[in-house]
Structure formats: structure tokens, C-alpha cells
Amino acid sequence: MRFDLPRNVILPVDAVEVRLDPGPHPFALENADAIAENWQREIAANPALFDGTVVLLSQLAWRDNRLVGRCHAINYSTFMLWRQQRENTGAEHAYAHAMLVAGDNALVAIRMGPHTVSAGRVYFAAGSFEPIDFRDGLVDVDFNMIREVREETGLDLSAARRGVRYHALSTASGTVIFRRYHVTAPADEIARRISAFVASETDPEIEGPVIIRDAADLPEGLSPHMKPLIEWHFSGEG
Template sequence: MNFDLPRNVILPVDAIDVRLDSGPHPFARENAEAIAENWQREIAVKPALFDGTVVLLSQLAYRDNRLVGRCHAVNYSTFMLWRKRRENSGAEHAYAHAMLVAGDNALVAIRMGSHTVNAGRVYFAAGSFEPDDFRDGQVDVDFNMIREVREETGLDLSAARRGVRWHALSTTRGTVIFRRYHVDEPADEIARRISAFVASETDPEIDGPVIIRHAGDLPDGLALHMKPLIEWHFSGVD
């Protein structure tokens, strides 16, 4: 099986060996015409979309607390069509979340801007893996996490205390790899800093911060994968 890992359960992850294959993803190669046609429809609705480079998985497995997989660089337009045809596509998506934990144990998430594909959705600052997130062909998940948080919120988590390991939650819609990043300031101060950054940006990617103070504090627009992550955090497990 190309994708062999438990679904809908939070998994402890001690090592991540996801490699970037230099060849094209079969989904991109086999759907070139449909990708181009769908992209024209997408940008007609959201002209701000950019056809950059992200990666799609062709393999992912979970063995002995390790994630092992292979992925390929694709245009964002390929990813957009895949979102509509993911079932039996031979492709899956993985992404990373830096779970931002404030000094008062609240979580600080973000709400995506109205011009983005996920407009209004609430989740931790994140983005798809890009070729720059790979070192010697292997994905550097923490580099991706820190980069995305900095780009979207202005916060630098490079010196933040990290959870002892990663965790992952895999569903048929994708696999999120996440890790706690602890910041000493209380949630209100972190949110203030993020709001100030957003106000200073000409074209911010997010609308602003969202504070989550307990397991039942679920904001409107919460992404489907977030509820189990929030419950996991406030359960106190490590």
C-alpha cells in the first residue's frame, strides 16, 4: 500500500524520513490538461492565488514511531485539482503545525484571510511543504513550522521550547504533523503581537489571532482536524 498508517488517531512520532523525489508526481503527469482548466476557474474566483511550488506525497507509512514517505514537487494548481479529486488519486497531502502554547497554557491559532483558499478557517499557522523545506532531500519539519509561523504572524519560534517529539493525525483528507512550541508570554500578549504584525502588512495572509483557552473553547470556522488536536493538548498528554 502506498499509504499505510492508522487513520483518525493521534500517533507519537520520533523520526520523520520523508524524501523529495526529483521526478514528477504521477497525478500531475496524468492530469495536466484538467489542472490547467481548473486553475483558470480558481483564479477567476480568487485572483490573488499564486501558482507556486508545493509537494504532494506518493507514499507514506508509519512504522515503529517513524513516518517514512516520498513526495514530489508540484505546482499549486496541481494541488488545487487534487483537492477535488483526492479519492483514489494515488496522492496525499501532509503539512505541519507548530502548536503555539502560551505561558498560561492557552493555544494561539490564526484565522485565514478572505483572499485565501481557506478563507475564514481557524488552525495553527501552517503551510504546505515546499522544496526549500528539505535538507539533502529529507524534509525538515521544524524548519517548515518556524518559517510558516514567522511569515504569517511575525513571531520567531526558533528559540522556543519544543515538545519532546512530534505527533501526527492522519485522515483521508491529509496528514498533519504537529509539535508543541512553548512561549513564555500569556496568550493575550502573543495575540497583541500578532495583531500588530498583521496591521503592518500590506497584504497579510491571515485576518488575525484566535485564542483557545480550554478543550470546549472551539471557535467558529475551526478546521475539522483541529478539534482532536485541541482535546489532546488540554488532556495534558505528552
């Protein structure tokens, strides 16, 4: 099987061994015309979109607490068509979340800005893996997490205490790889820092911070994959 991992359950992950294949993704080759046509519709609806480079999986498996897989660099326009179809495409999406844990054990997430594809959605600051996130052909998950948090919130998590291991949750919409990052400041202070950064940006990617204080504190616009992550954190697991 191209994709062989349990779905809808949180998995312990001691290593992520996802390799970047230099060849094109079969989905991109087989759907070139449809990708171009769909992209014209997408940018007509949202001119702020940028056709950058992300990666899309062609294989992923969970073996002995390791995630092992293969991915390919694709244009964002390819990703936009794929996300409309998903099933039976021979492709899946994986992304990473730095689960930001404040000194008072609250979680600090973000709400995406109105000009983005995920406008109004709440999740931990994150972005798709890009070729810059790979070292010697293998994905560097923590580099991606730290880079995305810095770009979206202005926070530098490079010196933050990290959870012992990663965890992963795979659903029909994709696989999120996450890890706790502990910051000593209380949630309100972290939120103030993020808000100040957003106010200083000419074109911020996020609307602002969202504090989550317990498992029942589920904000409007919460992405579906976030609920089990929040419950997992406040249960004290991991």
C-alpha cells in the same frame, strides 16, 4: 500499500523521514489538461491565487514511531485539482503545525484572511511543505513550522522550547504533523504581537489571532482536524 498508517488517531512520531523525489508526481503527469483548465476557473474566481510550488505525497507509512514517505514537487494548480478529487488518486497531502502554547497554557491559533483559499478557517499558523523545507532530500519539519509561523504572524519560534517529539493525525483529508512550541508570554500578549504584525502588513495572509483556552473553547470556523489536537493538548497527553 502506498499509504499505510492508522487513521483518525494521534500517533507518536520520533522521526519524519519523507524524501523529495526529483521526478514528477504521477497525478501531475496524468492530469495535465484538467489541471490547466481547473486553474483558469480558480484564478477567475480568486485572482489573488499564486501558482507556486508545493509538494504532494506518493507514499507515507508509520513504522516504529517513524513517518517514512516520498513526495514530489508540484505546482499549486496541481494541488488545487487534486484537493477536489483526493480519493483513488495515488496522492495524499501532509503538512505541519507548530502548536503554539502560551505561558498560561492557552493555545494561539490564527484565522485565515478573506483572500485565501481557506478564508475564515481557524488552525495553527502553517503552510504546505515546499522544496525550501528539504535538507539533503529529507523534509525538515521544524524549519517549515518556524518559517510559516514567522511569515504569517511575525513571531520567531526558533528559540522556543519544543515538545520532546512530534505527533501526527492522519485523516481522509490529509496528515498533520504537529509539535508543541512553548512561549513564556501569556496568550493575550502573543495575540497583541500577532495583531500588530498583521496591521503592519500590506497584504496579510491571516485575519488575526485566535486564543483557545480549553477543550470546549472551539471557535467558529475551526478546521475539522483541529478539534482532536485541542482535546489532546488540554488532556495533558504527549
